[in-house]
Amino acid sequence: MSTEDTTARRRGRRPAGQDTRTALIEAARTVFAEHGYERATVRAIAARAGVDAAMVNHWFGGKEGLFAQAVLELPFSPLELLATLRDGPDDKLGERIVRVFVTRWDGAGGDTFQALIRSVAGHELAATVLREFFSRFFAEVIGDIGADQAGLRTTLCASQVVGLGMVRYIARFEPIASAEVETLVTAIAPNLQRYLTGDLGL
Amino acid sequence: MSTEDTTARRRGRRPAGQDTRTALIEAARTVFAEHGYERATVRAIAARAGVDAAMVNHWFGGKEGLFAQAVLELPFSPLELLATLRDGPDDKLGERIVRVFVTRWDGAGGDTFQALIRSVAGHELAATVLREFFSRFFAEVIGDIGADQAGLRTTLCASQVVGLGMVRYIARFEPIASAEVETLVTAIAPNLQRYLTGDLGL
Known part of the structure; x- marks a missing residue:
């Protein structure tokens, strides 16, 4: 133009x-x-x-x-988030993912996560758009690692991160709803790390 | 009466x-x-x-x-589900959880999972009631194992199972949306098993 x-x-x-x-x-x-x-x-x-x-x-x-x-009403820039996730060793990426998402979502009081889920659950289109966005975004995060089955690893990570948000901000199951960020990092990061770089058994 | x-x-x-x-x-x-x-x-x-x-x-x-x-519009009886989950060794409980939930939800075409999430995301009360129900139900499943921190282990499992449902039935991220049940069991069960009986690092 x-x-x-x-x-x-x-x-x-x-x-x-x-x-x-x-x-x-x-x-x-x-x-x-x-x-x-x-x-x-x-x-x-x-x-x-x-x-x-x-x-x-x-x-x-x-x-x-x-x-x-x-569309997602995220309170932060994806580019900034991408930089944060990439800034560290591959074998600690699981920790960074849990810490970054929980910290950002906590900062917004969980409201943005709720808005995101309502949007995705209520409108097929929002789900479609989110799908495209998410796969591109995490492909960039995971692509650097060079693991096989990047698509499956990406969506496995998504399942854990989205599920954590559901339990902490929407269903509010205790003790996860009130847990300290670092407690969640310690408990969940090894599972994300297996999805990212571990043996999936497939 | x-x-x-x-x-x-x-x-x-x-x-x-x-x-x-x-x-x-x-x-x-x-x-x-x-x-x-x-x-x-x-x-x-x-x-x-x-x-x-x-x-x-x-x-x-x-x-x-x-x-x-x-309220949950589940297409199966919780008691029957409980019996299925308990029927096998503790170190395979993660496998049984993934297999049973995915098989049941698949059987309903994902509709019941969507109804559940819309209900929980849209009404604080549904979330409250689900919380009570879920904690009682999984306390019975996990209680048998006798692991420490049963409440945290229960909600960690919930986060993975709910997140799997979100990704497979609502956001429909591929390849998870179309994956065979046993592929999901192989990829995800070890993570659930860590939540159930593994070292949480806490």
Whole structure:
């Protein structure tokens, strides 16, 4: 998209500041819903919002971040999360996954996890979009390790992480609901680590 | 409750056959909702349905079975499930749990798992009632093993089983969504077994 095009389009209907952000979130929900994650383009979302495509990077760090905010309502950027997960030895990745997800979800009081599950349980489309997003995201995390059966390992990890969220934030089973983060890391990380780098027996 | 009492109460408004079953399910939903699992009594539910309390045993095998049908919409009896899970060595309990839950949920096309999650995600009360039921049920399964930290082990197992259901039936992440039951047993059972009888590191 040329600068002239976007400048012309923006004139007269480009919202400013937080309005830009809100317009992008609303446009993103529509475009992701219509086209799914892969086929939705930043350009199409920006055009629908009537703003410059560069605003997506400015406000959300890219398509992943916009998706995370607009559809998953995650309170953090996937790129930042990816950097955190990659920052350490492979044999401690299970620990980092438990610690990072629980810490972030705890920080939002569990509300974002609930919103995510309600969305996925209530709408087939949200599940489809989440599926695409999740497989791409964890493929990047797990891809570095170079283990076989990366797809199965990814989804096995997802099952444990999602289930932990269900038990801690939604069903609120004790003692997991009130457990310290590091207690959960100690109890659960070895299981995630087996899924990531262990012998699956297959 | 004396036979005279119930006979008198039943006259004139006792429904028959499947109607009895339906009336009990509707009454159970109301009474479980008002009082929670522990405080709801078979007598109160039967009275509300206008039927003899013995009909609860006849149709549902007891309070657990009625709860499973009315609130959890499980397609099987918890008592029967309990017998299956207990039938084998402790060091294969993880295998039995994965195999039994996936087989039962698969048999219902995943619909019952979806109904369960929608119910729990949408209503705080369903989560409360499920929590009571689940902790009692798995305490009976795990209690036999005599491991320390039974409560934590129970909820760790719950997190893996619920997460597996989420990934297979709701988010439908591949390859888990289409995997053979025994593939899932092989990949996941060792993790459940660690939760059940392994060293949690705590």
